[in-house]
Amino acid sequence: MVMEKLGDSLQGALKKLIGAGRIDERTVNEVVKDIQRALLQADVNVKLVMGMSQRIKERALKEDPPAGMNPREHVIRIVYQELMDIIGKGAEIQLKPQTIMMVGLQGSGKTTSAAKLARYFQRKGLKAGVVAADTFRPGAYHQLKTLSEKLNVGFYGEEGNPDAVEITRHGLKALDKYDIKIVDTAGRHALEADLIDEMERIHAVAKPDHKFMVLDAGIGQQASQQAHAFNDSVGITGVIITKLDGTAKGGGALSAVSETKAPIAFIGVGETPEDFEKFEADRFISRLLGMGDLKSLMEKAEESLSEEDVNVEALMQGRFTLKDMYKQLEAMNKMGPLKQIMSMLPMGMGGMGGMKFSDEMFQATSDKMKNYKVIMDSMTEEEMTDPRLIGGSRIKRISRGSGCSPEEVRELLKYHKTMQTALKGFRGGKFNIQKMMKKK
Ligand code: GDP
Incomplete structure (x- = not known):
């Protein structure tokens, strides 16, 4: 699990609020102290931690909990918002032709x-290729070449040429027909000074749309110095x-x-x-705080169904495309573990006619859903909108792109058809999904 220790400590701190009738200063101080300790142990910058805990304290005591929210939820909400403030929303990744330069330490x-x-x-349907301009680390060329072949993406490199700027120039030309060029x-x-110098020279030649800095999470506080140095030299637009x-x-x-601020x-x-x-900040923080309880699931369900996520109207008219199915799987992901979602559904759906699901069955279903998303990632927009286009040769291409077998692609198409038929049966107000999810 990602940052499991931090998640455990934060959740432990928030547990202290279970059953608290009201929020008094002593409880808040205690919880905030635990949160501080958790964040500092995870190496979050001291100044940030202090600022954040001060704000949590003030807000928890001064702000009135929104209607219907108990004290614990009120504090969780504030912690969530403050963490969002530190981490930021996450970069917007545009699915259009672009050049991306990768920077970072060895x-x-x-x-x-x-x-x-x-x-x-x-x-996502864009043709992507990489340029091997890491001429410093022995083995980088072969590593990238092998990985690109394995992942079926384009590759350009010049083994033995020490001139990274020249390779970049040649590489971008060679990948001219590619939508996404990654250097x-x-x-x-x-x-070191010569690293920064080389970055700047490559930057001048590549004129990248994006500069992604790669940071090893394990370096802790040193991250700050690196981020500043790379940012000052080429201007970072995103962080990995x-x-x-x-x-x-x-x-x-x-x-x-x-x-x-990148x-x-x-x-x-x-x-x-x-x-x-x-990276999706809200999902990340929700996972950290363990917001998988029923109430937040319900809220999430409401949000994800009422926003543009799922086109309920089209759905009710029986227009259920693969795109809708993809969004539905994503919405499920946002909501939390499948088991919890299934248990929220009324009998007959979640309970499969009263039959109990075993943990293994949940796991198998979860794995399958993950696989379905991987397969759909290899489909084109056109195919997602109209799955009838997907015949034998397209199945082969999708199977190659996704690394799944043609049988698995066929199985997904069958699953989609079953869902589509089932949803048509719900038409006519017999079953209102939106209403059902909103029911408290
Ligand atoms: P470079 O020198 O920055 O190009 O680093 P590499 O790409 O060669 O990565 C260094 C090592 O970190 C390799 O063994 C990778 O497999 C490993 N690595 C990269 N990303 C991750 C990650 O997200 N998780 C884990 N566990 N290992 C990773």
């Missing part, structure tokens, strides 16, 4: 992230924080982000290409 996970990023765009640059062991899966110190990287774009949560997520 070992930060830059090369791996370059390939994962190319794969991300490729799955992997060299890192050093530490911030890697290795959040294996560190108790991710708070350092998170606070560095707050200092540079939003977090992606997070690396493991070594495999799948362990790479577009």
Whole structure:
């Protein structure tokens, strides 16, 4: 799990509020002290922690809880909002042709992230390729080449050429037909003048639309110095924080982000290409705070169904495209573990006609849903809108792009059809999903 220790400590602190009839100063002080300790242990910048805890204290005592909210929820909401303030909303990733330059120190996970990023765009239907301009680290060329081949993304490199600027120039030309061009640059062991100089020269040649700084979550407070140095030299437009899966110190990287004002774009949560997520602050913080209880699930459900997420009207008219299904899976992801969502649904849906779901069955369903999303990421906009277009050759292409078998693609299409038919049956007000989710 991502930042498990911090999550546990924060949730532990908030547990103290369970059953608290009202919020008095002593309870708030105690909880805020625990939160402070949790954040400092995770290496969040001291100044940020102090400012934040002061604000939590003041707000918890001064602000009236919104109607219907108990004291614990009131404080959780404030902590959530204050954390959002530090971490920021996350970068907006535009799905259009662009050049991205990767910067970061050696070992930060830059090369791996370059390939994962190319794969991300490729799955969204954009042709993506990487340029191997890390001429400093021996092995970087081969590593990126092998990864690109494995992930099925474009690659350009010149083995043995030490001139990173020249490789960048050639590479961008060679990848001219690609929508997304990602330049992997060299890192050093530490911030050195020649590294900064090289970054600036590559920057001048590549004229990138985005400069993503890759930060190893494990470096803690040093993140700040790095972020400033890279920001001053090329101007950072987004941050990729890697290795959040294996560190108790991710708070350092998170606070560095707050200092540079460059939003977090992606997070690396493991070594495999799948362990790479577009950063969504609200989901991230909800997970940290363990906001998986029924009430927040309900609120989430309301939000996600009433916003543009799911087109309820079209749905009720029986127009349920793969895009709707994708959004539905995403909304489910936002809400929390499948088990909790299923248990919220009335009998007959969640309970499958009264039959109890075992943990293994939930897990199997969850895994399948994840797989469905991966497959859909390899489909085009056109196919998502009109799945009838997907015949044998398209199934093959989608299967190759997603790394899943053609049988799995067919299974997804079948699942979609079943859902579509089932939803048509609900038409005519017999079953109002929106109303059902809002019921408290
Ligand atoms: P570079 O020198 O910055 O190009 O670093 P690499 O891309 O070679 O990454 C260094 C090491 O970190 C490799 O062993 C990667 O597999 C590993 N790595 C990268 N991202 C992650 C991540 O998100 N989680 C974990 N656990 N390991 C990662």
